[in-house]
Amino acid sequence: MAHEEDALEHERASWKPSAGLAVAVPDPVQNPGLPEHRQRATDQDPQAMKRAVRTIYTLFYFSVAASIWASIAYMIFPIESGALIDIRYNNLFVGLGIGFALLAIGIGAIHWSKAVMADKEHIEDRHATRGRDTTREGAVNVFVEADKDSGFGRREIIRNSLFAALVASVIPGITLFRGLAPQDQDPVALLRHTMWEGGMRLAHDPSGRPIRAADVTLGSAFHVIPEELAGLGHDEGYLEEKAKAIVLLMRLQPEQLNPDTNRMDWTYDGIVAYSKVCTHVGCPVALYEQQTHHLLCPCHQSQFDVANGAAVIFGPAARPLPQLPITVDAEGYLVAQSDFQEPVGPSFWERS
Known part of the structure; x- marks a missing residue:
């Protein structure tokens, strides 16, 4: 058997393709495939999944409470009073409220992705950057049909009034900046x-x-x-x-x-x-x-x-x-x- 393998190896080394003959070279790198999926505790135990879900929505509700507290603290300790104690407590409690609100959202989102969202491995085949012509035509047809159904392109009065409403919607926000200055004096x-x-x-x-x-x-x-x-x-x-x-x-x-x-x-x-x-x-x-x-x-x-x-x-x-x-x-x-x-x-x- 060893003699036959040596002869085969010698034949491979000495063989040369004829001119104009295409040669298919096998890929030397083999696809190792996906590793064996490891189930999480939440995948195996329904009670663990329930606890994870409870933890996540508790963190989100805590974030809501922290945001509300920050707003309340801003009113309880008004910096407009000029009192040093109000300024210090305003900075402290408003900052803590906003900080805990954002922190709870971050921890909850990470825990959600780690413990609750599906974590099955999959392979997505590489495709050309440009979509197929049929796909591109289909996407265009979707927009054309949506425009026809909504009448957005045909009903100019509705469309123009929508644009006017969107532009005007930011005016109140700009106007409110005036309130940053004392109202009893000329800013x-x-x-x-x-x-x-x-x-x-x-x-x-x-x-x-x-x-x-x-x-x-x-x-x-x-x-x-x-x-x-x-x-x-x-x-x-x-x-x-x-x-x-x-x-x-x-x-x-x-x-x-x-x-x-x-x-x-x-x-x-x-x-x-x-x-x-x-x-x-x-x-x-x-x-x-x-x-x-x-x-x-x-x-x-x-x-x-x-x-x-x-x-x-x-x-x-x-x-x-x-x-x-x-x-x-x-x-x-x-x-x-x-x-x-x-x-x-x-x-x-x-x-x-």
């Missing part, structure tokens, strides 16, 4: 002006200690608030005023600055001050790169060039950061010349 005025005024000293955030021009070294950056802001309590609008008035102070070589002609006297010996509120969606612009003189917003990566009026050089922000005009007083402290000359933060529809 335009609130967004257009800040605490800064002429002669007000620039102070460290959050200590409120005034800043001398001599203390601002080359390449440094200071987080700044108005000196008077440090004396306000949370029930006196501290957070609201700070959200608009926060400033970033930097010092460059005077010859590195390229101010506009109408802003030549807005700096002092290379020291410039810009609003920290990003003009995209209002995130704090707090990352300063002293070698390139670039400010970076960490939320959506907008970048501003401090040496050139905080002009936008990258990202979704649409306009430069507003500049705070500054000078020094008789004691050498940095002071504001006036408020910002334009509204701070993102653009809004009443902004001129």
Whole structure:
């Protein structure tokens, strides 16, 4: 038997196909097939399946309860009150409610897929990316028949009124954004002006200690608030005023600055001050790169060039950061010349 196998192997090695003869070479890789299916506990025990189902819908109902709790907590601890205890509890309990709601959905969905959904292995044959002509024609016919049955293409008044209704349906949501501002005051005025005024000293955030021009070294950056802001309590609008008035102070070589002609006297010996509120969606612009003189917003990566009026050089922000005009007083402290000359933060529809 061994002699016959050696002879057969020798014949295979020495055989060569004739010219023009097609040769079928067998696939050297054999299909191993699917492994033996291993049943889960829920496949074998109906009680285990019932427990798994109960666990899943309990998690989903728990998520509903957590979402409702988050909404209730938002009302129980209103941040509009300005009380520090309300702000802390609002952040804590609303955050816990939303977190547990999402976590329960995630755990329930994973448990559903692992324990309840069918887990039979199967093989799907590979097919061409392009469908057959008959399949494509059938799909087109489905849309044509649906259009005929619904009258969508024929009844223009219904179709156009539907489009109008869909467009108008988003208007109430946009209008509700107006409610983010206090209703007893004009939101335009609130967004257009800040605490800064002429002669007000620039102070460290959050200590409120005034800043001398001599203390601002080359390449440094200071987080700044108005000196008077440090004396306000949370029930006196501290957070609201700070959200608009926060400033970033930097010092460059005077010859590195390229101010506009109408802003030549807005700096002092290379020291410039810009609003920290990003003009995209209002995130704090707090990352300063002293070698390139670039400010970076960490939320959506907008970048501003401090040496050139905080002009936008990258990202979704649409306009430069507003500049705070500054000078020094008789004691050498940095002071504001006036408020910002334009509204701070993102653009809004009443902004001129």
